[in-house]
Amino acid sequence: MKNFSKETEPPIERKSLVKAFAASLSGTSLEWYDFAVYGACAALVFGHLFFPDGDSLAGTLKAFGTYAVGYISRPLGGIFFGRLGDIVGRKKVLVWTLLLIGIATFIIGLLPTFASVGYLAPILLVLLRFAQGVGVGGEWGGAVLLSSEFSKPEQRGFWASAAQVGPPLGNLMANGVLAILAFFLTTAQFNDWGWRIAFLLSALLVVFGLWVRFSLEETPVFKKLEEKNERSNAPVSEVFKYESRALFGGILARIGPDVLYACFTVFVLAYATQYLGMPRSDAIASVTIASGIQVLFIPFSGWLSDRIERRVIYAVGAVLATIWTFVFFYMMEEPTFVRLFIGVTGALICHSLMYGPQAALIAEQFSARLRYTGSSLAYTFAGIVGGAIAPLLLAWFISFDKSGFAICLYIGIACVLTLIGLAMTRKSHES
Template sequence: MTLDRNLSQALSPPRVRPLRVATASFIGTAIEWYDYFIYGLAAAIVFGPLFFPSVSPAAGTLASFATYSVGFLARPVGGIVMGHFGDRVGRKSMLVISLLTMGLATVGIGLLPTYATVGVWAPILLVTLRFIQGIGVGGEWGGAVLMAVEHAPERKKSFYGSFPQMGVPGGLILANLVFLGLTTNLSGEAFLSWGWRVPFLASAVMVIAGLVIRLTVTESPDFERVKKERSERRMPIATVLRENWREVCLSAGAFIGINAVGYIFMAYLLAYTTTVLELSRNLILTFTLIASLVWLAVIPGAAALSDRRGRRPVLLTGSIGLVGCAALLFPVIDTAEPPLILLALLVTAVFMGVVYGPIAELFSGLFKAEVRYSGASLGYQVGSILGGGIAPTIATGLYTNWSSTTPITLYLTGVTLVSLICVWAVTRRTR
C-alpha cells in the first residue's frame, strides 16, 4: 500500500501553487524594472553631462531621453522573439533568458566609459546596451503575466495577474531608494564621478537572486496542455497578426494612456521639477517614492475588485480618472508648492493602480493559449512605444520649443482619451 501511494505521488504532476508562482513573478519583474528605471533616473540626472557634454543642458537632457526611448523601440523585438519561443518552448525558459539579458546589459552600462574617455563611442555603447535592455524587458512582461494568470484559479486570475504588475512600482521604489540614498550621502561631484554607477553594478546581485527564484517554479499548466495536445503554432506571431490584429490594436491603444502618464510620472517629472522649477532633487525623489508605494498598494486591490465586480467598470473608472489626472497634473506641478505636487502625484498613482491592476488579465484573456505569449506581448509593447516610449522625449521637446507645459498637458490628455475609448471597446468585446 505504501509503495503504491509513493509511486502514485511520484508520477502525479507537481502541485500548482498560484501564490508561489505569482510571488516569483513579482520578484523577478521588480528586479527587471529596477534595471529599467535606474536608466530613466540616470537619464534625468547624469547622462546628459556625461555622455552628451558638447550640447546645451536642455539639449543634453533631450538627447539622454532619446536614448531612453531606444529601449522602447527594442521592446516589441523582445516581445516577438521571446513570445515566439514562449509559445513554442515554454514560458519559464523565456523568463530566465529575459532576466539574464536585462542583467548583463544593466551591469554593462555601469561599466561604460564616458564621453570624456572615449568620445563618441560612449553614447553609441550606451544606446546599444539600452537597446539590449529593451529586448530583455520586452520578453519579460508577457511571460511573467502568463505564468501568474495561467497558474491562477478561475475566479482570481485578475488578482494573481496583478503580481507582476506590482513589480513595476516595486522596481521603481527600489530604484528611487538606491538613488535617494546615493544622492543624500554623496557630494554632487562624487555622484557624477562614480556614484551613478553603483545602482547599475548592484543589479548583478539581484539578478542572481531572481534567477534562483525563477528556476524553482513549475511551467504554466496552459502551456503544458498545449504541448500535450500538440497544438503549438509554427509561427505564433503570424497567427496573431492574421487572426487577432484587432485585439492587438485595441490592447495597444488601451495601454497608451497609462504608459504615457506613468513615464512622465516616473522619469520626466524629475528632470522638469529640478531643472525648470529648481526644486530639490531629493524632495522629488521622495515624493515619487511615496506615490509609488500608493501605486503598488492600489494594484492588487483594484485587481481583486475586478475579479468580484468585473473588469469593465473598474477599468473604465480608472481610465476616466487618468484623463482627469492628465489634464490637471502639470497645472498643479507648476505651482511649485510641495504639498500640492505630492497631492497630484498621489491622486495620479491611485488611478494608475486602478487601471494597471486588472489590465494584465484583460490582455491575456484576449488570446488563445497557443499564441497568448506572442499576442499579449505584442499589444503591450506596441502600446509601450506609443505611450511611455516617446512620452519623456515628446514632453522635453514640447517644453523646449514652447517654454510652457500647456502643450504637454494637451498631449497627455489626448493619449488618455484615446486609451479610454479603446478600454471601452475592448471590455465591451470581452465582458
C-alpha cells in the first residue's frame, strides 16, 4: 500500500487560520440552517402542504421521506465535489457548493403547494431537496479541510471543529427564526406563508459565506501538493484501493451521532407535538436553547480531543448517548417543558462529545492528496445509513411503541457501530 500520510506542515499565519475558521463555520452553518428549517417544516407543516391524504402520520412520513432524499443524494456530491477538491483545490469547490445549497433553499421558499399545482409541488420539492443534498455532499469535507489544513496537528481538534459548530449554530438560527415566526404569526398564517420566510432568509447566509470564502487563500497543504505535483488524478478509486480501512472506519464512526442528532433535533419536534400533545413553541424552544449550549460544547470537545486521545472522547460520547436515550423516554412519561429541555440538552451534549472531535479524527485518517475525497465519502455514505433513514425509522418505531424502547435500542445499535468504527481508525496526530 502506498504511503502518502506524511507531509511537511507549511508555516501557518494566525490571520489566515481565523479566516479559514470563519469560512468553514459560515458554510456549514448555512448547510445546517437549510437542513434544520427543512427538518422542522417536515415535522410541522410539510405533511399537509405537500403530501395531503387525510392521515397526519402518513403525511409526516412522506415529508420525512423528502428529508431523506437530501441525504441519499449526498454521495453524488461527495464523489463529484470531493474529487474536484483534491484536483483543483479546496477553495474553488467550496464556493460552488455554497451557491448550490443556497439557491436550492431559496427556491424552496417560493414553491407552490399541493393545493395550487397538485403533484408538481412535491416533485419540485424533492428535486430541490436532492440538489441541496448534492451540495452538502461536497461541502462538509472541504469545510473541514479549510480549518484543519490551516492549523497545526496538535491543535487540529479545536480548529477543525468549526465545521462541526455549523449544525447546532444553523439549527439555532433556524429554530430561532421559526420561534419568532410562531410568536408573531397565528398557526394559520405560519402554515399559509410564514414558513417561507425561514427559507428565503438563507440568502443572507449565502452572501456572507461567499464574501468570506472569496477573500480566503487556498490551504497551505493543497498549495504544497500543487508545488510538488502530487495531486491525485483519480482520488475516488485511490481511496477505495489504498485507504478503504480509513473510509469504512470513518463511515461507521459517524452513524451513531447522525442518528442521535436526527432524533433530538428533527424527530423530537414531531414526537413532542403529535404524540405528547405539547405546544409547538415548547418543542422549538427546547431544541433552540439546547443547540445554543451545543455551539459552545462542540469546540470544547474538539479542544479536549487535542489533549486526550480523540477516540476516547468520541467513545465516551457514544456510550453516554445510549444510556441517556433511555433516560429521556423515561422522563417523558410525564411530559413537561423542563423535562423536554433537559432531555434534549443532555442528548446534544452527548452528541457534542462525538461531534467535536469528529472532523479532525476523520480528516486524519486520509493522506493529504486524498483527504477531500476520503472525508467527503465517509461523511456522505454514513449519512445514508444514519441521518437519512433515521427520522423515518424513528417515526415508524413510535407509531407502534409509544414507550420509546424501540428507539432506544435503535440508537444503541447505531452507537455500537460507531464504537466499531472507532476501533478501525488510527490514533490522532499520526498524519
